[in-house]
Amino acid sequence: MLRVRFTTEDLLRVTFADEPAPMVELTLALAALRRSDPLFAPWRQRTARTLPGAARPLLDLVPATGKGPLFLDPPSRGTEEGLDRVLSAPVPYVRGELVRIHAPGRRPTPWARLLAEGDREARRTLEDAVRAAIGGVLARPWERVRAGFDAERAWRLQTLAGQGLRATLEGLTAGARWNGSTLEFDSADDVEVTLDGQGLTLLPSVFWTGRPLVGRYVHGTFLVYPALAPLPLLDDPATGHSLAALLGRTRAAVLEQLVRPRTSTDLVRDLGLAKSSVSEHTKALRAARLITAQRDGRTVWHSCTPLGLELLSTRGSGP
Template sequence: MVELTLAIAVLQRPDPLFTLWRRRTLHTLPRSVGPLLELVPATAKGPLFLDPLSLGFDDGLDQVLSAPTPFVRTELRRVHAAGHRPAPWTRLLADRDREAWKILEHAVRAANTDVLARSWDRIRAGFDAERAWRVQLLAAQGIRATLAGLAPGARWQGTTLEFDSTDNVEITLDGHGITLLPSVFWTGRPLVGRYAEGTFLVYPATTPLPLLDDPSANALATLLGGTRATILEQLTRPRTTTDLARQLDLAKSSVSEHTGALRAAHLTTAHRDGKSVWHTCTPLGLGLLTGSTSTTKRWLPQRN
């Protein structure tokens, strides 16, 4: 349900990575999904009763339809106070108007069918790859470095983890922990949701949906995307940007973009020699290629 509402938000966001996906999805989107576009803003900060944590779609929809009225009213007020003005019919949800809730149910069902279900195998493969990647980082670097690596600019100030945000919000866990929810749709700043079950942090998965290959592809391609996985495999020995562009039949600008992403993930390094930029795998990148973690542990800096 979280991915469903994030997908609805992405349909309204000018994210270049999702331009083609957004165009294709909107072209075939049934009118019955329209009410969700009115209720969930592009910021994805819609009412929390729309995306409960669930074991599956049917369970999630049941929770949406049975959300306690005080919770529904509180969340609608919060969304209104944030400056997003949903359509007038959404105000009827707070009054438990039967017709309004039928509209919402049809919208959620249609969105699941036409937005989420078609890509669910890829979404699940991306989630599994993300979880495997974070577990590897956790084993090699520890919890502090793993959490700080969830988003660009994240940093620790003592025992407080800070993320860049347009909102000034402080969340105190009081020893109850936090659940991480990677999203293949969301590419913005991390989002925090406070549910009865606890606090949840939604963050961008390493590989967003448009870059996810068919789940039958190898795990490395699922994690990084086919082109980046191929580039990483080529960098078991040093190669220049020109070499990679020629061998893979890509523009140099495209190669630079992919190698930049691999370098940001500490999978490759680069150094300039005259007019040429040479790229090569780091021990972490080699460990990912070979499935070995021994070199990874030696290369990664130690964190307290």
């Protein structure tokens, strides 16, 4: 069983991650390559065929359980920042994490032993492997990863507003339950995490379908849990036309962007639209009660209403 013990201070410091963590998703994608999850079977077959040879050393570090070395998946705001954090991890930290994942019963490869010793060539192999894996595993589905993350985060924030933090945390996965101020999850391991007033960051993953994982990093403690819609169930952007048929392609694209708050400037930049066009579409979506606008000084932030989120969550359904 996984037990997460909260103090009052911890509960006041529970937050949602602002965006997906690419290195965490990469590690869990590598774990998915090693699992026999039927949901991921077609993705696993395609990805295994095209996985660059340079990326394969990482498979020696990441087991099917997803509980790989924490130096390999630091939360970050982008792949370059993530890679910098991986490569700047102190040798004692790397060594300790490699000892942890290889004990008991797993013998490290010669490369992993050199990595634990701080060997420069082993570090270069690590850099090449991470870069190759980013390109071979994450690059193609990243738009869907981001869309799944945004929809998940919006849904949970809606739950938080309507039902409160206790119900939101208990609803992260089936079987989660409160025992006093301790949140318990079914798990094959017996693990207890005491937050000590530092709080917790919630991080959904579209590559993970197992029980929640807790990672304690320099930058805080993260609870990684499976998003409601895992990657294979997320529509490929090239094939999802139902919402576009209802609203029009451009207006649907604007609505999809607004599962997280965005400014008009963000929409102009990310969708390549004229400012007047953005204004027209946001006005129409507000009139339909699909989005709302909130002014902060000179800046106007647009975001989905619950009705807009419901429309997005049901796209693609039907006969």
